Amino acid sequence: MxxxxxxxxxxxxxxxxxxxxxxxxxxxxxxxxxxxxxxxxxxxxxxxxxxxxxxxxxxxxxxxxxxxxxxxxxxxxxxxxxxxxxxxMSQNAPRRLVIGISDHVAGADLPLWLSRLAAYDPLMILEVRIASSRDLIAAFDRNELDAVIVRNEGARQDGEVLVVERFGWFASPTWHHTPGTPLRMATMAAPCGVRQLAVRALEEAKIDWVEVFVGGGVMSVGAAVSAGLGIAALARRVAPAGAVEVSESFGLPRLPVSEVVLYSRISDERSRETLRALSATFRGVLER
CATH class of the missing domain: 1.10.10.10 (Winged helix-like DNA-binding domain superfamily/Winged helix DNA-binding domain)
Incomplete structure (x- = not known):
């Protein structure tokens, strides 16, 4: 030859x-x-x-x-x-991977992650659920999900930290705050971990605030920000296009960092390979 x-x-x-x-x-x-x-x-x-x-x-x-x-x-x-x-050559049923991704993690990069997974393993059936980190962790503990990628909102230490992100205060470029009045905030409904860290930071800084919009997901909160209804605590990746970080200009408290963590109970090697591909994709995008 x-x-x-x-x-x-x-x-x-x-x-x-x-x-x-x-x-x-x-x-x-x-x-x-x-x-x-x-x-x-x-x-x-x-x-x-x-x-x-x-x-x-x-x-x-x-x-x-x-x-x-x-x-x-x-x-x-x-x-x-x-x-x-x-x-x-396999007599087994098609593999199904059920993954939960936190709404505060997914953002606009979700199509990229899904396309990478589809290219990596074209025979796999992928089921993705988007919800709050707290709800996804609860579903994972009930064995309803094979793996979750969420924000670490507690003392749990059994996950793999994919990346650490910092949050900021984002608003529309045309948004104005009148001194002496409560800070107008757009948030997700309780018990959202990001909402909790934002409220805690404002209360420790003794800044009065008022809730003017409550969204069912990050996309709706971003829409409220773009519409000029108020400010929101968001990771830069999921902030709406055109929004600006206003922490310094309005003297707002620095928000803490947040760990993006992977929890998995996957045991078969092929699915573990697929999950490694997802983790690598997350790291590459989140660290940009």
Whole structure:
């Protein structure tokens, strides 16, 4: 067999696609449960096998080369065909992964996370529930969910911390506060953990406030902010487009950091791989 006809190694192609998906050797290594050095070696061998560079690497960025942009289409098709071939040999029912994601975590990046998961495991049935962190933890403890990604609102220490985020006070650029009057706030309904930390911060700073809007989710609270109804305590990722951070301009108290935590009871290896892909995607987006 000539070198031209030598088959490509599936694991090596998979490593390339994961690096491309996450734009990171570190994240790809986390997903594949291996080392960054092992991923780098696989990419080097694949590029040598193909005879051209697939990735352009700098100390801060990883992106596809023009040849890599072309090759990744075939690479994804190869991985999908491989997954389907393995699936056709299995007598088991399709795998279902039921994941809960906190409303304060999901935000506008949810479509990206879902597309990454679908590309990673095309045979998996993914069920996602969006709710408050407190409700999702309760459902997880009742064995209703395989895994949850939530904000840590208590002393629980049995989860994996994905990232630590800081909250800020966000308002419409046209919003004004009249000195001497209560601060007008848009919040989620109690018992929301983010609402609690915001109220606690205001009361410790002895700032009077009044609730002018109560939303059933982060999207509705963001809409109230954009409409100029009041300010809201939000992570920067989930703040509505165009909103501005107004802590300094209005002398508002600094809000504490919040841990985004993964809890999982998944035991089968393939689902654990999928969950590692989700975790790596969250880390990559949340740390931007």
């Amino acid at each position: 000539t070198d031209t006809l030598k088959p490509l190694d599936i694991d090596t192609v998979q490593a390339f696609v994961r690096v491309a998906d996450f734009a990171s050797f570190t994240r790809a290594a986390q997903v594949l449960d291996t080392s960054q050095a092992a991923i780098s070696l696989k990419l080097k061998r694949l590029e040598e096998r193909l005879g051209y560079r697939l990735l352009e690497r700098t100390p801060r960025h990883v992106r596809l080369s023009p040849q890599g942009e072309h090759f990744i289409i075939a690479a994804r098709a190869l991985l999908n065909a491989h997954e389907r071939a393995l699936g056709s």
